[in-house]
Amino acid sequence: MKYLPLILGNLLRHKRRSILTTLSVAIALFLYASLRSVSTTLDSATEAGSTSRMVVRNATGIVFPLPKSYINRLEAVPGVSRVSYANWFGAWYRSEREFFANFAVEAPSFLDMYPEIVVPPDQKTAFLQDRGSALVGVDLMEKYGWRLGQNVTLNGTIFPGEWTFTIRATYTVTNNAFDEMSFMFHYPYLEERTERRATPGWFYLKLDDPDRAPEVARTIDDQFRNSSTPTRTETERAFNAGFMTMWGNIKLLMGTIGLAVVFAILLVTGNAMMMSARERTAEIGVLKTVGFGGGLLFALEMSEAVVIAVVGALLGLGGAKLLWANVKAFQQFLPGFGVTPGTLAAGAGIALLLALVSGFVPAMRAYRLSVISALRTVE
Amino acid sequence: MRIPLIYNVRSALQRPVSTAMTAVSVALVVAVFVAMLALASGFRAALAKTGSADNVIVLRRGAVDELSSGLSRDAARTIASFSHVATGSDGRPMVSPEVYVLLNLTRIDGFGIGNVVARGVTERAFDVRKGIRITAGRTFTSGASEVIVGRRIAQRFQHMRVGDSLEFGGRKWAVVGQFGADGSGFESEVWGENEQFMPVFRGEVFQSVIFRLADPGAFDEAKRALETDPRIQVTARREQDFYVGQSEMLTRVLSVLAITITSIMAIGAVFGAVNTMYAAVASRAPEIAVLLTLGFRPRSVLASFLAEAAVIAVVGGAIGGLMALPINGLVTSTTNWQSFSEVAFAFRVTPALLLAGLVFALVMGIVGGFFPAWKAARLPVVQALR
Secondary structure: OOOHHHHHHHHHHOHHHHHHHHHHHHHHHHHHHHHHHHHHHHHHHHHHOOOOEEEEEEOOOOOOOOOOOHHHHHHOOOOEEEEEEEEEOOOEEOOOOOEOOEEEEOHHHHHHHOOOEEOOHHHHHHHHHOOOEEEEEHHHHHHHOOOOOOEEEEEEOOOOEEEEEEEEEEEEEOOOOOOOOOEEEEHHHHHHHOOOOOOOOEEEEEEOOHHHHHHHHHHHHHHHOOOOOOEEEEEHHHHHHHHHHHHOOHHHHHHHHHHHHHHHHHHHHHHHHHHHHHHOHHHHHHHHHOOOOHHHHHHHHHHHHHHHHHHHHHHHHHHHHHHHHHOOOOOOOOOOOOOOHHHHHHHHHHHHHHHHHHHHHHHHHHHHOOHHHHHOOOO | OOOOHHHHHHHHHHOHHHHHHHHHHHHHHHHHHHHHHHHHHHHHHHHHHHOOOOEEEEEEOOOOOOOOOOEOHHHHHHHHOOOOEOEOOOOOEOEEEEEEEEEEEEEOOOOOEEEEEEEEEOOOHHHHOOOOEEEEEOOOOOOOOEEEEEHHHHOOEOOOOOOOEEEEOOEEEEEEEEEEOOOOHHHHEEEEEHHHHHHHOOOOOEOEEEEEEOOHHHHHHHHHHHHHOOOOOEEEEEHHHHHHHHHHHHHHHHHHHHHHHHHHHHHHHHHHHHHHHHHHHHHOHHHHHHHHHHOOOHHHHHHHHHHHHHHHHHHHHHHHHHHHHHHOOOEEEEEEOOOOEEEEEEOOOOHHHHHHHHHHHHHHHHHHHHHHHHHHHOOOHHHHHO
């Protein structure tokens, strides 16, 4: 500890250099943490879905609907305790560019099956009683500055025409794998206005026991295999995981960029450390003359790199954590985007590695330097 | 008087490790910059190439894409009868009514499912669309359960080789051929006969009608005629504009990401350049003082150090461009969220992108070199010479 003033003194001699180097470490770790968070968010999204709920869709593709009559047969399957259904509505608001997720849901059963979606009781009653009303996520409300009781008109694409809904309720979520950016309304209203042309896009099932999922899936898919509309049944978790693979190889992309960032900053830091050490050659000679051992000088050089890395890591990782906890720019694409403790740990590990690698060459030099050759350069 | 550039080059080479480290950190930034933009530009290019400026795509009014559209046989016949439709060498109209659906297919590695476009066409589609050619096997036979597969998507999903059979819509479809389409989005699609697709998918309805314009310059008139005709409720768009429109969202997201990430990275690299240049100025103070004493203007010294930083950065930029070059042509795929379908496309490193990378490096060098160069130019001569 008694050497701390010496380490700090050395760092403060070239204030500008130390600050710039620390900041570049901070920037690198900020970027690294942000990029890694994209991957971890995708991973957690694939694991977030429940295994006690299942999704039944048309085996040919998600864009093909299912007959509504399937509901009775699904309810009769042993192990299924509740059935709900929904349809993708795909309308836009104001212009084609202003788009958010909008669904028609069989609301009473849907809200029962999804305790993760929280609606204040009075609003829930109001929503359930008004078939022309909508349930809107709080983030979406905020984005457009909507108020409860307001009428909102959407333009249908799959179901053409202007559709006006009264916002009767808002929801928040308890699990950040769900977003607060969706717009939901009553399925019966869609059915009524389209004169029953609309049929469910998919069914949700609630199971008594998650362990029965494989059996339930087999029973259902076998039952409909030779019908005109075969089904594909999987747990909500598997369904979500399938969705995430649509992003393609984004994890590889993020990982590669993260690596490039870290490597680039390693060069910057290493360079700065070497420059500082080279300028101090004579000093090292003096310290050696007055009795400082090689090991101690090695440790001193190393500590300098460690201080830069630690301060940089605190700034960069802390900044990323704080920023992404408060800015919701990616919530629509990546619900639950945030920096995980694992990412912070990985970032800290990288900072340590950065310190060791960038400090090693100058530290080794200080360790090996002979007094004679060091002092030769004294002016 | 100008200080010759060779002075800077030689000085930079005097401290090879430091110079190299700075240059390589710039190179990494430029490599990421070029690579990410190559991704965006490859995606955009694939979709832009998909549509032809001579073709018109007709959708149901209100539909924003083929998926949400639907046109009856009557509507398709009505559209084919318009005088704006070009006539082929056989005297029949150049028009292709198409069925468009998305299939859930399993990726080649067995993990995950993608939404692959299945397009039901007639033989006429091969005349209306330019550049479609069979690269393996043969085309499908009318009346048979046969499909051909775009050659890019064929490498990414199961059961897509010639001789395999794909199962969808409750039927087995023999894969009889693969086709290429100049790297356009069609290479990510499965094509079969529309009359075969109709009964198994959405019934007696087409999703779009594509026709060649008799006079490519007369799109506006054709559009007006179609959209105001009381017999049909349609919207008409130039095919090329339609596909460019579908690429907009993802292209924008990718470009914004590329620029944000690399700008942040660039700040770090600039800090590195600043450090290096300050150290250079400090260690060469006596030299600079000599230059000033000899009569070189401070302006020349400023320019000289700026040039030194710029040279290091541009060399770095060139290395970065070279590092990014091998990804050119690499095929990847993602979901185009605008059409919800899987699109396979190739990274596209263009000369313009490489140039942009060099300019980016130059900017980093000049920004990083400015303050150290300024310091050099204002060096107190007497002190420095002491």
